[in-house]
Amino acid sequence: MTPVASRDGVLHAVRDAGLAALVAFGLFAPLVGLRTDVVEGGLALRGRWDDVAWLVLLAFVGRLALLLLAGRRLPRLTLPAPLARAGQYAAPFFLGLALLLPWLPFIERYELDLGILVLTYVMLGWGLNIVVGLAGLLDLGYVAFYAVGAYSYALLSLTYGLSFWVCLPLAGILAAFAGVLLGFPVLRLRGDYLAIVTLAFGEIIRVVLTNWTELTGGPNGLSGIPRPGLFGLSFTSEEGGFADFFGLDYDPVHRVIFLYYLILGLALLTNWVTLRLRRQPLGRAWEALREDEIACRALGINVTVTKLTAFAIGAMFAGFAGSFFATRQAFVSPESFTFIESAIILAIVVLGGMGSQLGVAVAALLLIGGTELFRDLAEWRMLIFGAAMVVIMVVRPRGLVGTRTPSIALGEKRAIGGNYVSEGH
């Protein structure tokens, strides 16, 4: 990994960069250089050659810089030691920040809404982490359970008028049932096959939600979903509402702060349950299953039950998050539950470093909060998101937090490198 210094090396790098520029020209000339526009009576082409020139230049300079600065191989980033030591204070720091966030001076309505969004993904990430990170079952259809939770709450509250606090556990149970329903047929599958079947399951749920118009409202979705209250106090300006009861001036921000603490509580519940389960026989069985299924069988672990509970508990938390989503938006439609959502949640889990609770939270903050910075560039947002996924994987394949704390240890618990953890099957 020494920088290329010799004259030959520079020549070689220039030639290599020239090739990269040539490839970039081949890639971008047709798709960027010629834009198709819908005009009267068909399509017309419009040349944009200056953009192509910039991209080609960028490829040349980028490749050259990479070769001259880093040698021929891409660097694998490792954290410097002081930063890694500071890492152990990261979790209390983030927790404190999350708890105090609504009371910080510069926090407005917008930041709170963003905080709710990030926490929703943190919770989904932690939920999926049970399935992928602990049990090692690759699930690309996780959003299906999120959808089940959201529609369960929407339908139960709209049809039977049940309150949020009654529906929340029901939605979790229904989502867990969906998890078992998916779990049964896929018990024998592993790895990529499992991924693709769960993806298909997610798509089936979405297609059914879109087309079963009598029940789900079809593509228009369900609207007018009731808002949750706090012990019977609703967040409205009427008499008997939250503000009136406590003698405060009515402010719509009260509801947002309440929703913020609600999702924070739900997320922390997910985290707490996961951490507790990891120490119990069930959690140990999950991790053993991730490392070696055959050895598990040989040791008498009931693989069927272990896998099904992983699916069910992971799905249950997605169901909780789903009903929170429905009550926050007051509106659900199939559009919120596309494959891309599953991909984002999985990306959060893997980029965070599978199995690491802190890593998942940091990855959610980076990916969701980070792309929110680009919200003005609507079309570019997902482009940057995709590119970030590729780049982070290439630079840090083991995720942001590359070490694990073992669930059980003899004596002192020492962090182990992510490379020693199996990724499951």
Added chain:
Amino acid sequence: MAYALQQLINGVSLGMIYGLIAVGYTMVYGIIGMINFAHGDVFMVGAFVSLITALLLGLGGGAAGPGALLLVLLAGMSVTALYGWTVERVAYRPLRGSFRLAPLISAIGMSILLQNYVQVAQGARVKPIGALVPGGVTLMETDGFNVQFSYVQMLIIVVTLAVLAGFTLLVTRTSMGRAMRACEQDRKMAALLGIDTDRIISLTFVIGAALAAVAGCMYLLRYGVIDFYIGFLAGVKAFTAAVLGGIGSLPGAVLGGLLIGLIETFWSAYFSAQYKDVAAFSILILTLVLMPSGLLGRQEVEKV
């Protein structure tokens, strides 16, 4: 009867498109054991390059000559092949030897990247183009229902068969094909015997992308409308086809594609068009559960 015959024709021509994409999935899976999630989007890129070439040649108003169509096909194949090569080089090669999930996540990122890149570069609106190969022959006329075999469908079937024949020759008769099969059987051993495995893997991606471009071009000719999102569903269905045929098996991919095309067409014709995707996906799940090695695949042996 006539109705069923019409569906058969439609199903076969659709299945050919799925088959071409499925070959790309199955080849990559055979050699490096990963699902190239971005392959559906490579197919979409192929369709877009074909569209742009067709417009560049001034087609789009009416019927196109065979020479112009061949040019469109070749341009689509070569540019898309370059995309396939770049995707492998940028997103997958640095991760070779890394843990199993890494390339899959990278591939999902690549798929999102390609989709949104085309959306940014070409706009989100659907791109309609007039029928480049209009007309057809009427095979059967029964009271009120004509069985149409359009020239486009004939073209799809002929081109697909020709391309697949050429591809089969490449894999079975050339030294490059032998190297590819060697890599598929045992990559480490192939490397020990002096095969440049990185080059073979690159070639696999190039060939797979070129075949996907043929599919994209045929899709454009058949439907006349494309947008940046066509790759996702087509990709998942083609993967279903590859799994149904037995992943790793090239004839299996084509067979699976045909079956998926037929099932989808007949399902929409006789049951409901809205749930045709559910039918395709249910078949995927049933195949994997009941017959995990597919129709023509090898039985996988579990080793400790």
